[in-house]
Amino acid sequence: MAALAQTLTRAMFHGLSAAGRLHPQARPERHGVHVERDLRYGPGPEQVLDVYHPRRRTGPLPVVFYVHGGAFRILSKDTHWLMGLAFARHGYLVVNISYRLAPTHRYPAAIEDACRAWQWMLAELPRPPR
DSSP states (O other), rough: HHHHHHHHHHHHHHHHHHTTTTTGGGGGGGGEEEEEEEEEEEEEEEEEEEEEEEEEEEEEEOEEEEOOOSSTSOOTTTTTTEEEEEEEETOOOEEEEEEOOOTTTTHHHHHHHHHHHHHHHHHHHHOOOO
């Protein structure tokens, strides 16, 4: 029964998120934002992230490293795309990650993935001049 509830919850959130993307205001380019989607930070299919770049801002950008909620059991970067867009609209560079979920992947898989994504961010994002 718990697996069914989890599947239904996941389907509901992903469905609502997908429906929200259909709205014309959901298009990043309308807000001066460019999105790089599904960048790999690890070997697994869940270990991907999106980077939201505000186009109108110059110079070093403050960064938001966004780890979605869901108690490490449900949701993804794709259900939380609106947060990436909102922060980027206000001039932040946003790294929005997905990670391996429980119960398929036992603790500490999600924490390890967040740390790996953080390391990817430090290695791959441009550094401000000193």
